[in-house]
Amino acid sequence: KVGLTVSFKTEQKIKDIIAIASGKGGVGKSTVSTNIAIALAKSGKKVGVLDADIHGPNLPIMFGIHEKPFVNENKRIIPIERYGVKVISLGFLVESPSTPIIWRGPLVTKAIEQLYNDVEWGELDYLLIDLPPETGDAALTVMQSLPLKYGIIVTTPQDVSVADASKALKMFKKMNIPVLGVIENMSYFICPKCSEKTEIFGHGGGERMSLENEVPFLGKIPLETKVRESGDNGMPTVASSEETETKHI
């Protein structure tokens, strides 16, 4: 470690920590993290989400959170609760969603340490960590310093995504973190007018990847306008009662 020792405090009362990674950006990690967190909360679990994408924190938008978190008298940050999930993100602490966070590795590492240590999580059954699309400082810090119970991989079907997602999967394996499985997102599009199914991003990449790496295939999610709208509007798919194929996240 480049002269920086990161120490995560162990007195947080968190049962299981699950990291969601991909290696490729824009495949739906934040969307999947948001929806899994809310689905777990709806089933009665105590859930938190930590947005570890320091340069591109999208969870505030996905959860529809526009306020800043409180800091209590012990200087602990109170996470913001939405849909039964406690959320923390560096995005809460900058002026606007388009303000760049221009930080090199050591500051990124420090920020992730603080988003874990300095937050009053309370008792949690699950803490989900939404990782950025890289195998660098953020991923190393989380995988080396936090007791991860599982990793989840999100990919889209095409070769470039599968290649990059496989990098993240191999990184989990290298760090001895069991991989719960692979989720394939944007698997196909169904025309709203004539119901024609088009596999814009190809076919079978997620399944092939799970077979090659001997991890479970957790399923496919179609490319649906509703899913993108829910992300932009901060009303996640699982949270709204509508029936869609994405329900099974």
Add this chain to the structure above:
Amino acid sequence: KVGLTVSFKTEQKIKDIIAIASGKGGVGKSTVSTNIAIALAKSGKKVGVLDADIHGPNLPIMFGIHEKPFVNENKRIIPIERYGVKVISLGFLVESPSTPIIWRGPLVTKAIEQLYNDVEWGELDYLLIDLPPETGDAALTVMQSLPLKYGIIVTTPQDVSVADASKALKMFKKMNIPVLGVIENMSYFICPKCSEKTEIFGHGGGERMSLENEVPFLGKIPLETKVRESGDNGMPTVASSEETETKHI
């Protein structure tokens, strides 16, 4: 700079360097970089592309390059030429496209310096730099140490992409790098069966962003299966003679 001085050699005979950024992953930066480079080469310009996405180098796949570059007796790396474009990527130097490059900031910075300094580019009219989706080490190293003539921003229409792409745009501005403009990608999908147009990722984000930031809007690219296929097969859209709406990249 964190104890690391990066010095880019100035004796390279490169006229203009253009960086292509986004802040958000998976919006089409590599696809756009590849196609712009080939279009410039087809118009008679001498062009090179440097893949600065150290953790997720996709240019080898996009250009259909599967061999390793030569190193000459002066230890200079000879870039690999395809479609008239000289290409260099860390992806050429790893065992397989799914091998993770698990490096923290300082190594990423060093790698970018070497991909610029140690390569025998020869005379170039343009060197395009395909940046990773972040505002950290790679972006800072390129923007602080290389004489960039322009920056180009790629986004998709939805809010989360526009927010992150705006971060990269603001970073160019902060570093006094003129922004050539904003390209909006995946703007709409046309059903192959009934020609129904669906704006899966929303409408108008790219134009709104260019207006708010007072930079030119360079146009829209539709979401087309052909574009994704050409990326996976290493036969970029512009290179093939087929007529598609994406031709105007």
